[in-house]
Amino acid sequence: MTAYQTFLTHIAELSDILNAISILKWDARTQMPPGGAETRGYQLATLTRVAQEHFVSDQTARLLDAAERELAGADPDSYPVRAVQQTRQYFDIIRRIPLDLVSDKAALEPVSEGVWAAAKQNNDFASFAPYLQKQLDLAKRQADAVGYQDHPFDALVFEYEPSMNAAKLRTLFNALKAGLLPLLGKIVANDKPLERDLWQHDYPVDKQKIFALEVAQQFGYDLNRGRLDIAPHPFEISFTRQDVRITTRYNAKYLPMALYGTLHETGHALYEQGVDPELTRTPLTIDFLGKYPVGGTSYGAHESQSRLWENQIGRSREFWEVHFQRLREIFPEQMAGATPDLLYRSVNRVRPSLIRVEADEVTYNLHIMLRVEIELGLLEGSIQVKDLPEVWNAKMQEYLGVTPPNDSKGVLQDIHWSGGGFGSFPGYTVGNVMSAQFLAAAQRDTPGLDAALASGNYQPLLGWLTENIYRHGRAIRRVNCSCAAPGTI
Numbered sequence: 196m197t198a199y200q201t202f203l204t205h206i207a208e209l210s211d212i213l214n215a216i217s218i219l220k221w222d223a224r225t226q227m228p229p230g231g232a233e234t235r236g237y238q239l240a241t242l243t244r245v246a247q248e249h250f251v252s253d254q255t256a257r258l259l260d261a262a263e264r265e266l267a268g269a270d271p272d273s274y275p276v277r278a279v280q281q282t283r284q285y286f287d288i289i290r291r292i293p294l295d296l297v298s299d300k301a302a303l304e305p306v307s308e309g310v311w312a313a314a315k316q317n318n319d320f321a322s323f324a325p326y327l328q329k330q331l332d333l334a335k336r337q338a339d340a341v342g343y344q345d346h347p348f349d350a351l352v353f354e355y356e357p358s359m360n361a362a363k364l365r366t367l368f369n370a371l372k373a374g375l376l377p378l379l380g381k382i383v384a385n386d387k388p389l390e391r392d393l394w395q396h397d398y399p400v401d402k403q404k405i406f407a408l409e410v411a412q413q414f415g416y417d418l419n420r421g422r423l424d425i426a427p428h429p430f431e432i433s434f435t436r437q438d439v440r441i442t443t444r445y446n447a448k449y450l451p452m453a454l455y456g457t458l459h460e461t462g463h464a465l466y467e468q469g470v471d472p473e474l475t476r477t478p479l480t481i482d483f484l485g486k487y488p489v490g491g492t493s494y495g496a497h498e499s500q501s502r503l504w505e506n507q508i509g510r511s512r513e514f515w516e517v518h519f520q521r522l523r524e525i526f527p528e529q530m531a532g533a534t535p536d537l538l539y540r541s542v543n544r545v546r547p548s549l550i551r552v553e554a555d556e557v558t559y560n561l562h563i564m565l566r567v568e569i570e571l572g573l574l575e576g577s578i579q580v581k582d583l584p585e586v587w588n589a590k591m592q593e594y595l596g597v598t599p600p601n602d603s604k605g606v607l608q609d610i611h612w613s614g615g616g617f618g619s620f621p622g623y624t625v626g627n628v629m630s631a632q633f634l635a636a637a638q639r640d641t642p643g644l645d646a647a648l649a650s651g652n653y654q655p656l657l658g659w660l661t662e663n664i665y666r667h668g669r670a671i672r673r674v675n676c677s678c679a680a681p682g683t684i
Contacts, residue, residue: 198261207476212246214434223305225424232309236302243301251290277670278478285483311613320602328580334617347574351618354484355494368564382545396529400445407457415657428610429456431463439467458509462501469665479668498626515539517651547595549604561594566620
């Protein structure tokens, strides 16, 4: 067995442990009774500690050294070289994080998420605040352990978007705000009600699921390797390309919530199911930090696919020309007298709203900017956890001209902070930008693509994305991270 093959065997064992952790997390968010949160935390802490010890061991260091020597001079774009390079980069960073910190974070996650879910349901930020403070304190400890040059956020965002940092985000956000805020003002000033509000009816949940799953399968989601469940906050999770699961949530009076939630997570799932089988249980399908989705090059790249299928395709006029008749068959009373054009305009109407996952494409990135700015303030100490509802509401009014009537529709609406996901939000905006770029590239390279999409044939697009993005998993050359070794400037 070559040095590289021995190295892969060692990393495959780590992949198995991380996938077992992910299964426990999926269960905690979908099936686990509330009383199981504390003991689930112990289970996750134990397995996370085992994974950490396995990865940062002296054996990993020896195997990495041997694989690097063996691959010296090999094609830098080959999968083996990229796999070893990425493992080395993460090895050097993760070994800085104390084992007790990793264990504490894992143990807190299911408990904190459970408290958040109850707090959101009961509009009770005060009950969640102590757990959010614990997550924030752990995030600061991790940032200090990893090291950073300019802002603690930089050490955390690396988990999700390796090429990003606080300074780059401020530049991106300032450019977006300069265009979005004036545009939004003009749209609001000239807004006129649609001739009919389609969301005044009840849409039975079982029928919503039928339609959404049919579309997901037409996009290419393989239910032999996937399933759809319900969760308080939609997510996708994979345990190799052979088991890729998605979730959504339903509102009987607002069809777009579950539909676009499903299509969004389908985009993530297509990425995971499209990874080359050769990469299964290798470093090119592992997120060494135990996050998910796991198969993509970054959260932004992964989010580009959820946003592409959800919005570039699912909100297009061509989409509704194709799928309107089937929707009317499933909801004949609700869609009586409606047209594809009315449905198209209904799901694309620009109106400042409270909930990020229901936001239109003009206002969506403003929701992301708000969250990132709050994270920056929390990490640097200019914003305190106890003041979050007030800060949140003020920023909502500033950016969107709306004020949440309660914390459930305000600061408590997202699950991310309850799981310690500081640094994850920028991926949504990065993904938005990339989704338009990828679709433009596919149109450029694929003759007849627009005609295929207009007829409901999504295979040419899926084929292009699989060939150029999905199959490569995490196989990219990592750019330099703004993280610094502890004690460096």
